[in-house]
Amino acid sequence: MLPTIAPYELPSAHEVPQTRVNWDFDPSRSALLIHDMQQYFVDAYGENSRLITQVTSNIRDLREAAPQANIPVFFTAQPPEQDPKDRGLLWDFWGPGMQDDGSNKVIHDLSPREGDQVLTKWRYDAFSRSDFEEQLASLGRxxxxxxxxYAHIGCLTTATSAFMWGGLDFRSS
Structure with missing residues (x-):
């Protein structure tokens, strides 16, 4: 079981630091990744969490806009009841992880739809032990x-991998 996460406020737009680069968003080059929104991870924020309500609403807005902009949607989903050899050092930190009790499902409000891709997530990074890189490349994204x-772990390590992978280009074209 994960430790409970204390509630906190999301930063407002004016609290986010100014970027050092001028990157242009282009929907025709983009993909959306919804990371770690399985019930097991969301439960760590406690019942009736205002934060999770706000985060889920924000993600739902992105999720709804993606198909309208022809942006493919990907999810990560960690498998339940992993073999200790597959969990590696995660076992030392977090124990056996999620079980096959339904908590391994993406939360109902964000359930994957037909056409969405669900990546099996073995590590914090969505690229690790998956074909995510190849799928993005094949879509020209x-x-x-x-x-x-868990922006401080999974989202950050995925963003770091994306930044270091030569196939993703965040610069203006």
Whole structure:
């Protein structure tokens, strides 16, 4: 079981630091990744969490806009009841992880739809042990919108991998 996460406020737009680069968003080059929105991870925020309500609403807005802009949608989903060899050092930190009790499902409000791709997530990084890189390349997508919970771990390591992978180009064209 994950430790409970204390509630906190999301930063407002004026609290986000100014970017050092001028990157243009292009829907025809973009993909949306909804990361770690499985019930198991969301439960760590406690019942009736205002934060999770706000985060889910924001993600739902992105989720609804993506198909209208022809942006493919990807999800990460960690498998339940992993073999200790597959969990590796995660076992030492977090124990056996999620079980096959329904908590491994993406939360109902964001359930994957027909055409969405669900990546099996073995590590914090969505690129690790998956064909995510190849799927993005085959779709001609080199910009990635990353959203979800645990931004300080999974979203950050995925963003770092995307930044370091030569196939994703966040610069203006």
């Amino acid at each position: 080199d910009q990635l919108i990353i959203t979800g919970v």
